Amino acid sequence: MNMPHDDDYKCQSFSQTSHKGNVTGKSNEHYVMSRMLDHNTYPWAWSKCSRHYLTEFLDAGHGSCLEDKPLVENLITDNNIKDNPNKQPGEIFNEHKQCQLVFGHDSKLCSYMPVCRRLWCTTGDADVEGCRTQHMPWADGTPCGDSKWCLKGACVLKDLETLRIVDGGWGGWGDYGECSRPCGGGVRRSLRECDNPAPSNGGRYCTGPRVRYESCNTHECDNESKDYRSEQCAQYNYDNFNIQGLPKDVQWVPKYTGISPKDRCKLFCRVMGSSAYYLLKEKVVDGTPCGPDTFDICVNGACLPAGCDRRLHSKKVLDICGVCGGDGSTCHTQSGYYNESSYGYSTVVRIPAGASSIDIRQISPTSRDDNYLALKDPSTNEFLLNGNYVVSMFRKNVHASGTILEYSGSDSSTERINSSRPIVSDLIVEV
Template sequence: MTTSSNASSSSSNRWRPSSWPSAGSSRRSTRAGGRRHHEDDGPVLWRVEQGLTLRLWRDSSHVSPRLLALRYRDAPGGQDARDLVPLRDGDAENEADGADDVRNCFYSGDVVGEPGSKAVVSLCHGMTGYIYSPSRGMFTIEPVNGGEDQDQRGAHVLRHHRGGQSAAGNSTQDSNSSAEAEDGEPSNSWSSSQQRGSATKRRRRRRKRSYSLEQHVEVLVAADSKMARYHGKNLKHYILTLMAAVAHIYKDPSIGNLLNIAVVKLLIMEEDEDNDIISPSASNTLKNFCRWQQQHNHPEDSHPYHHDTAILLTREDLCRLPKTCDTLGLAQSGMICDPHGSCAVVEDNGLSAAFTIAHELGHVLNIPHDDDQKCAKYRLASQPLHVMARMLDYNSHPWSWSACSRHYVTNFLDAGYGLCLRDSPGENLLVAPPSSSSSSRHSPSSKQAGELFNMDEQCELVFGRGAKVCPYMPVCKRLWCTVHGHPHGGCRTQHMPWADGTSCGKNHWCQQGQCVARPADADRRKRIDGEWGPWQEYERCSRTCGGGIQSTRRECNSPSPAFGGRYCTGERVKYRSCNTQPCPLGSMDFREQQCSAFNGKTFNFPDVPYNPKWTAHHSGISHVDSCKLYCRVVGQSAYYLLKEKVIDGTACNPESFDVCINGVCKPAGCDHQLNSTATTDMCGVCGGDNATCRTIKGHFNLAKFGYNFVTVIPAGASYVEINQFGFEKDDN
């Protein structure tokens, strides 16, 4: 990822909340799709200032109800003896409150009177979180004193972001600098070879239709010793605040799927453990962490502490090359259910690390960058880049997903690569148990990150102790900070927005990089679950003969999910066979046609001659790769992948009637109908009874040296079987 800088600034506003939800109350809740909803008359209404009122529901869906928080401690037996022990109340690295109280911290909702607005906050230790309004932009909010006072009505800082931001780019220089970061795309030789090596292990479930299913991404979050030292007792709460924002990003309906982020395990490392993982090379750190997390995972997917993917949060610099430490995130692409490769490393640079985490998880789910060539046909020049932007600038929008991201994650899940996501988490640190209650000083967390971390604290999370917010700078879009003792002085930014929920002026706060008003009216708008719209017309048949495929789809837009509502589940795409009549005799094989379309193109492959003629290649291709277009040059044995998917209706292989649909081999019969069981008889007749042909048998037993004339095989013969019973000294 690359960050770009524009002339911009930020401003802050200190305020005291005019109303605060009651703390310490225990409310009965019901479970609905991984989210806890409380059985009361409506949401919590929070007036930050005049014209800026939040409507918040408790939302701890990103925390497992049985979250396991662990850290390494020395065990009897010397330095080599290590134990994983639970984090207890009062541990320096643990939250001051218990696990149940932490789960009660998190809320999400919207700004009253602002359609399309969002709020994700924690209410523990004051209000910290993110607020977004389409009309006013992005805000972060946090307590002035870090939320340590018992009095939650203390002063808060609301920041309005107006600059550019980056979810995975890092800049430690002045505002005129730029930086790049790698994300472990297939160009990374180690990660790409791991992906190829595991491809044959993946299993796909055959389906005639495409279904939208509820998926649960069970996450282990590990933090290194620098994280523990830097955040101290606030570490657990800080990490869960980040993950609450990540979960909210994955709830945005633009992703086109129901994806729940569930933190099932939180592990704090000791310094000795860091030494085995952290490396000067970012790619080596990822490789070491991937190996480490696999050793700390339960092999059974149904186990409550099994994780589907793991994230390492570190305050160490991630370096692509020596002295090139501008990497903020690194992940392997498309490895979500691979126990060895489903992992990511993220550098902690403050509350905006939530965007990096969401971005890297996107790669693990096989989503490319928005500006990747793969996404060209899904992107209009006027459209902004989203979560998967390689470069997040002033016009980027990292709270929602592009059409390309939606396409690739949907295809990935439909192809069966996300089978490990089907089980519900037995433990989710971000979900409060029904009987839990919060103490008086840990009010239920409907707060966003900007309500929990004040502006100066947000600066400290990025630039270190003593950093302060720059006054008189544009608000919400970018967080500008001054760093005491920095040789260059002035204001600095990493192009990240203020956290949602930060105040940006009287009756205003930051939401998704914009400063938006908080309306005074308090109409109680409920969450809206999505419902399917009507089926569309079937698309054009993919073939003119030989069995093509047509598809129809429906959208989750009647209504679309809103205010934290669930995305639709169920059938979203249906397929049917078309043009099943046989092709004329002498017609070119359909796969051959697709290979020959590349005649004359070398693709800069080594050893491919000038003006090559391509032909289909079948032998040695595994079943899971049978719907990829492998071709070879006529007269050569080497073969190459020319397209990730053949055209729908292409036979999976010459020996089968099964056909490819959206890159997956689906069952079909000799009548070219999907899911048909029709087969050919001994005479080669589809559905025949062997009555249209006769069996010819014969024997040959002459011992004549050299070639021998045996018999003539009639034209049109099928099921030809030749057996040699042989001689004792026969050398054939």
Template sequence: GQVGYIQLGSEQLLIQPVNASETSFSGKEHFIRRRRSTKPGHPSRPQGPEEHCKVVAEKKRQKKVKSTSDWRERRNAIRLTSEYTVETLVVADADMVQYHGAEAAQRFILTVMNMVYNMFQHQSLGIKVNIRVTKLVLLHSRPAKLSIGHHGERSLESFCQWQNEEYGGAKYLGNNQVPGARDDTPPVDAAVFVTRTDFCVHKDEPCDTVGIAYLGGVCSAKRKCVLAEDNGLNLAFTIAHELGHNMGMSHDDDHQPCAGRSHIMSGEWVKGRNPSDLSWSSCSRDDLENFLKSKVSTCLLLTDPRSQYSVRLPHKLPGMHYSADEQCQILFGTNATFCKNMEHLMCAGLWCLVEGDTSCKTKLDPPLDGTECGADKWCRAGECVSKTPIPEHVDGDWSVWSQWSMCSRTCGTGVRFRQRKCDNPPPGPGGKNCRGASVEHTVCENLPCPKGVPSFRDQQCQAHDRYTNKKKSLLTAVIVDDKPCELFCSPLGKDSPVLVTDRVLDGTPCGPYETDLCVHGKCQKIGCDGIIGSAAKEDRCGICSGDGKTCKVVKGDFNHTKGMALKDSSKRSINSDWKIELPGEFQIAGTTVRYVRRGLWEKISAKGPTKIPLHLMVLLFHDQNYGIHYEYTIPVNYTAENRSEPEKQQDSLYIWTHSGWEGCSVQCGGGERKTIVSCTRLINKTMTLVNDSDCQRVTRPEPQVRKCNTHPCQSRWVTGHWSPCSATCEKGVQHREVTCVYQLQNGTYVNTRDLYCLGSKPATVQSCEGRDCLSIWEASEWSKCSADCGRGIQKRTVTCTNSQGKCDAATRPRDEEECEDHTGCYEWKTGDWSK
């Protein structure tokens, strides 16, 4: 036997003899295994300004950082439904139809699409997605407007344009008829083009890419497209993988928790794996859920009533449609047959013999499920097992629920979950998947967390802190409003948060003062009854699911001040003594008071009830007046005792106020600014600035001081405007001035040496093309002479081809001239026949 390896591009095939094998006509049996490449194996993705405009290839050369998807879940996201239908157009290229033959190509594609349908029915996806073929087109010649070549991205763009022109005029939008639409146009949510042309993503040459698609392009008229290479039995995997991209799924390698595993959205096809043996990763499921919750997926909620007459897919196992010999012919051509002496290993990998060859060969792929591998046996998921009748249309059912997990938190409100599986029984071919969720969450309550303990989100930041060996953590949690269930942390003293992980721990509050909790990376509503997803709410009187009739609301507006302060009769307070508190929770008047501040906007709220009187005060600033709105509830039978009438005439009150801020002392490098302290008179709720001498009996407070413009003074590149193009017509050059400048603390800039500026120096020269190319006239051929006997006129068309439509009329060629033609002046005449 032989021991060694075969180098195929960037991959290695290890070969070694089977110890107990016998020598056959094709030689001694050997094992061939694929060594995992040490290099990344996928073509690079193009980086565009918008994530959803990307073209994703099934294989990539290098991994790039993926920006946040535009369809990430938002608070107002669309709710998921139990079932989605992808109405799919499938087009077979002329080269594929010619290779297989029209009838065989149709049978092959329908079998492949049945495999794709079953992959999207796999319970690991968590959502029922029906791939429905609404139109199958077999091209016998390539249309003039359809350009398919080695350059994959251009071919995909051409196909998308072509299918939109041919099949873009759908007659129905859901159940509503579209006025003026074509009757013969099938509904199309996604379009698949299958070709035998070997293509590459960004190069006009063959390579190992077998499929590309627009990321998140389903439902978009010119991006709902997939380009797949007919690579034999793995075509089903390629189409399912690319349709996954088209429905918003990224490669598993782009998600840290799912990288390095074998799933349908893995970056590389795993040789030796049967498509029916592969499942969807949890990351693919999350990507799909986020996409389906976005508005760009709404076409999947609408089903054209005509699609019930769509192309019917075969329900039998694919190997029941194709014998081992036929599968070899798909892989290696019409002269290939199955190697009979490899029957004992055929379910692990299909071995074929091509007429004229002396040895069998394989592509390491197992045969299709249902392929016979012996007497009353067939291949299932890569193994040869006994044939048992496959019950048709067996619907799946759930197992019993597991025990509840431990609470996600040891104090405060947390979350626990339980699971079940769709295996009692699992769904058979053509059967329905289990309906409902496979995971259920519920709220769990613990003892309140001790005072002084960091918030649950802060604890998660501290757990990721690289400086955990220090006594005080350097990271604090920051909540990003539109991404409440992702963990952002910020070093103390800095404003720029860093994404630590894309999913906080279950039970983390969505916001600092919200009852909603993050569960499995999504913000879930928690009803006042403690049930996740419950719509139960407290009424304005604080009663869960109440009718709001046991109390009344007192509300009003006070429009005189800016800063707010709160104090109870026991002297506990917020924002008193000229100090502005950080937002947080405070125990005042027997209840928890929450103070929120976002810029100049402030809010003080408490669930209540209060046990002692509360006094709302204000910090008097002379800036813009934003006003105060207040409201509170009291029982309907409440009567205030000893309520005093407001005095009709109030004496004038003189106080010192911080009426504004001075400018910063420096422009950069760290300075300070102080408040402006002014004497203010209050009378009848009116505030007026007066002379400082009027406040001589009141102690003047020291001005407050803040640091400002703490960023260091830096150098930066300053670019001038580009000069006009050196050529007024055709190619030329442009110049501009680029200077490195340094900012002084007083705000002025001075020139400095280039080495002090960060980053490469911007270009000072660039190529350009002048557009003032005059006198570009183009004339057509002369027409036929208007007379065929004598003088006439002949004409031609003269067009200005200048890009700006400017041509010199003086140089315009003639479009009409005289001509002379005598061909019509003569005719043959015959006399009588001679005797």
């Protein structure tokens, strides 16, 4: 479930909280995900690190493997337990039987050791005297004195009320937190806890969502020419992560093609000028579009539906003019032809920012007429497609000007560049 051991480097940033609730700043007790058991083991609680990673795992929707209800007969193999479902295990198996279950048939309790905290047992070997332990407590319900039994490693008064099954109930929703983005469509979240009351003694945990999200800061950013994923990759510029072969002044750009749909909300970045790419972050920032060809956005590592208004679960779409929620009446068609002949690259047209439903075609009797379409970014004067006399023969997607332009490939009888989404910066078409 994606949880590292408590001493893993991933847990170093988490200050440890003891089962008594005090922040210690160090791991002086071993929790469920401890790499080993010793006298500090407290096996009834998760560390702060484990709670974080387990919650992230489940909130991201990866917990479907837990939804099937296990069959009791597959879990319980001892008839004593089946016949006494309401009894504590220590009431069914005395301390000597517990030793036998752990260390073998001839093992017995070392009676001179402290009760409840740790189960110390004889070796069960006549040739080797002494006691040993696996640093686990006596089973809950084991008698430890007059009207007392063991509970979570402590000898306490036997009070059946403390074992009453309590089903959990949701508390109220908390306030929404900060927006993940200052503009361009961010996300903020609100939490509630299963503490009204908290479940105990095997009671049902609360069902339903623990976190809710809403859109925020959906207004456009001042400069939309650089997409948000590009900004996140650029934060790692000049950091080569000590990867052999990468220069110290490496520049990172988003990797879009060839990424599995389930990984769209991970930050894959490509080395500029190279096909090499790496996973630089497990999750993009909430509110990042899932891709350049969709308005759906990433939330906690999952791709959620959104409209063109950058709002979660919105149904708004672009009209033919590229207007969100429009009726197609705010634009007009601009068309033209180019039939000049000259050697080298010739400029056909400069398409302005905001243009949508772009369709560029190069029609010829044969696919090998030595005339090819090309695209250039006027802000950098660099080619985006078919530049420097190197032509792409096959179909491909061109990521440019905040959108995706589809290219048919030069080997097609009708060479074509088209895009339905509006572009956010000028493009130059050359031939």
